[in-house]
Amino acid sequence: MRVAVSGSAGRLGRAMLRALEDAPYTGPFGPIGWGRDRLDLDRPEAVGRLLDTDRVELLVHAAAWTDVDGCARDPQLAMRRNGLATGVIAAACAERGIDLVLVSTNEVFDGRRADGLAYGPADVTGPVNAYGASKLAGERAALEACAAAPAPGRLGIVRTAWLFGPPGNDFPAKILAAADRARAAGTALRVVADEVGNPTYTPDLAEGIAELIGSGDVSGMHHVVNAGWVSRAGWARELLRQAGLPVPIDEIRAADWERASTPPLWAALQPTALPSGEALRSWELALADYLPALLRSRAPARATR
Ligand SMILES: NC(=O)c1ccc[n+]([C@@H]2O[C@H](COP(=O)([O-])OP(=O)(O)OC[C@H]3O[C@@H](n4cnc5c(N)ncnc54)[C@H](OP(=O)(O)O)[C@@H]3O)[C@@H](O)[C@H]2O)c1
Structure with a gap:
């Protein structure tokens, strides 16, 4: 075909x-x-x-x-x-x-x-x-x-x-970069807690x-989404946990994150059945698969600091 x-x-x-x-x-x-x-x-x-x-x-x-x-x-x-x-x-x-x-x-x-x-x-x-x-x-x-x-x-x-994956420059990559900055500055990471979706x-x-x-x-x-839904802050927290980066998260409201667009707050999709009857795996498992490559891709930047 x-x-x-x-x-x-x-x-x-x-x-x-x-x-x-x-x-x-x-x-x-x-x-x-x-x-x-x-x-x-x-x-x-x-x-x-x-x-x-x-x-x-x-x-x-x-x-x-x-x-x-x-x-x-x-x-x-x-x-x-x-x-x-x-x-x-x-x-x-x-x-x-x-x-x-x-x-x-x-x-x-x-x-x-x-x-x-x-x-x-x-x-x-x-x-x-x-x-x-x-x-x-x-x-x-x-x-x-x-x-x-x-x-x-x-x-x-x-x-x-809430798509993530190669070639990076996605939410996980941005959170890792922001976590580096927060650690260097000794501050917490500000992440929106009232916006929910399916990574x-x-x-x-x-x-x-x-x-x-x-x-x-x-x-x-x-x-068609990975199984489960989570807030932006919950996603960031799981990412930092999997990456072994102990950076505190300061939960904020979407309304306090200045941007041109207004996101739908409760934007979780109920997955429909695929032809095989199987659902996509959980977003946490998918993230665990992706993380090693993401961490490798930013290794040179960390080494130069
Ligand atoms: N990203 C998300 O979280 C998300 C969530 C839900 C649904 N979606 C949908 O999923 C699809 C894929 O998204 P994605 O995350 O892969 O986005 P992406 O990485 O931004 O890719 C979009 C593609 O569209 C091309 N494009 C943009 N403007 C164009 C134009 N004027 N003429 C021709 N091509 C143009 C881009 O070309 P260049 O490479 O040349 O820029 C790029 O290859 C989209 O339909 C999006 O609406 C995305």
Whole structure:
């Protein structure tokens, strides 16, 4: 099967290519990666020709403008890149009968749920920031494009949350760097305690998506996250525990962390079943797998201090 991945240089895109290289159905040539040089979300009309020349049978659309604070500063651009461009890409797939897996986010929910349950696929959406609104617009545009085409391919929407993984520069990497600074200054680490989500390891998510594709039917709304949910502060605490770094944490409220975007506070997703019936492992186990490489990648910086 000829599977293309947009945003192939991104955190998920890289993991997705690796998972698809290992999948038997992509054959000896493996998956097709589209970086920004091939598919630019500011010129999404180019996608039709790209689908044709690469003879794509299924597209994983992972490219997005993921700078949440940037989206808050320029909501119109966010809507064009994550909403309108997704509609154009989905319509091009639908017209050709090509299957599409659209990667979306927990930020489509308002995070105000108060019953302690995580959000399921049927729960009412209501984004509280420009990024979430633009991603929800992308979901809706893809559904409309499929409904309008006479013989569309299958559409699967995969919502996920709080991605971490290679090449770093993610929440764990930032917390480790901040912990170094806090230790040097003899201060505590300030971390938000009232924002909750599912830390999700990109290689695990990519395996889940690859499994979905391998089942032959990607259709539907899927919530694919590592098992469990936690606050930002709880995530940082577990990371420091696993890394053996005894840095105290000063818990603060999201409202006291100055940033352009407002995150949904209770943004935990209830995972949906993968075709095998297996759920992704816990985020703590995934973090333990990732941590050695993350610590190795920052070793030279520590040695020079
Ligand atoms: N990160 C999270 O915590 C999170 C949570 C939930 C859902 N998601 C969703 O998961 C997907 C993958 O996210 P990620 O964490 O892998 O993000 P990422 O590392 O920022 O990767 C996004 C990719 O999109 C590409 N891109 C950005 N703007 C573009 C444009 N104007 N034209 C073409 N390509 C563009 C980037 O290209 P360059 O490499 O050239 O910049 C990058 O390769 C996205 O759909 C995101 O909305 C992410």
